[in-house]
Amino acid sequence: MAEDQINIKMKIQRGSGEDIEMVDYDVTVDKRMVVLDAIHEVQALYAPDLAVRWNCKAGKCGSCSGEVNGKPRLMCMSKLTDYNLKETITVKPMKAFPLLKDLVTDVSWNYEVNKNIKPYTHPEGDEYHKMFQEDVDRVQEFRKCIECFLCQNVCHVLRSHNRNDAFAGPRFFVRLASLEMHPLDTVDRVPEIRKDFGVGFCNITKCCTEVCPEEIPITDEAIIALKERVVDRYYDPVSMFVRKLFVRN
Numbered sequence: 179m180a181e182d183q184i185n186i187k188m189k190i191q192r193g194s195g196e197d198i199e200m201v202d203y204d205v206t207v208d209k210r211m212v213v214l215d216a217i218h219e220v221q222a223l224y225a226p227d228l229a230v231r232w233n234c235k236a237g238k239c240g241s242c243s244g245e246v247n248g249k250p251r252l253m254c255m256s257k258l259t260d261y262n263l264k265e266t267i268t269v270k271p272m273k274a275f276p277l278l279k280d281l282v283t284d285v286s287w288n289y290e291v292n293k294n295i296k297p298y299t300h301p302e303g304d305e306y307h308k309m310f311q312e313d314v315d316r317v318q319e320f321r322k323c324i325e326c327f328l329c330q331n332v333c334h335v336l337r338s339h340n341r342n343d344a345f346a347g348p349r350f351f352v353r354l355a356s357l358e359m360h361p362l363d364t365v366d367r368v369p370e371i372r373k374d375f376g377v378g379f380c381n382i383t384k385c386c387t388e389v390c391p392e393e394i395p396i397t398d399e400a401i402i403a404l405k406e407r408v409v410d411r412y413y414d415p416v417s418m419f420v421r422k423l424f425v426r427n
Contacts, residue, residue: 182208186258187266188216192228194279200268201225207258213269214242214253217281229280237391240326244281245270250328250389272331285327291346294374298357299365313361320356320400322392323349329386329396335379346375348386348396355400358407372408377401 188203205219214232221228232242235254242253247261247268261267275283301307329348335341346354354371357363371377384397394400 182210184209184263186216186263188220189266189268190217190220190228190281191270192225192280194277198277202266209258209263211258212254213246213251213256213258213267216258216267217253217269229278229282231282238324240324243272243326243328243331245272250331252326252328252391255391272327274331274333274337275327287342288325288327288330288347288349291350292353295350295353295357296365296367296370298360298363301362301364307362309361316399317356317360319394320352322394323352324392325349326391328389328391332385332389334383334385341376341379344376345379348401350375351377351380351404352394352396352400355404358404368407368411371404372412377404377408380405
């Protein structure tokens, strides 16, 4: 066996519906591999029907999200050397979404939420509009999202309480923030952020920020900022008084 070759034990979730089990595999890998490489070794040698979603293998497509030893991770960015290779490496699919098979979940709900967000709308007319670099930088930070949905997976509102009927989740507060903070966008999304997307459900645990592979400050820069806009609009006493005087529903 080559110097960098090592035998490891893996326990991988297999099956779908009610027929789910954890299956043990012994596989020889190179210590320099990532968890996704080890999954592919299992596929090639022992389980050709093992379902796993992946694409770029460079941490930029967000496809290979899963839970490695109980921690939500991109499998292509999880080095084997990050783990104790004398112990079994356990790989499971994301918990917050319906299971399709093995390590693949149905994340289509996220795209349905995205359809309900009003897109960027540029000011009308031919007037020249100027943007400052700080405005560009703030919006650009949110555009780093690769839609791995790890933030959605760890959000307790979705994962533990199944409130996808009333809560958009961290990924889409990032998108909403990128639109709301764009200095040229003309659309008012605050009513939907409060009511339809349910920003009030978030209690600022910052678990979404902790798992983001792009290190986007989701909680501090997106969610809290959107909460402030909702509070200013609907819960500030002065604003409420003015609205009662001049706004007729």
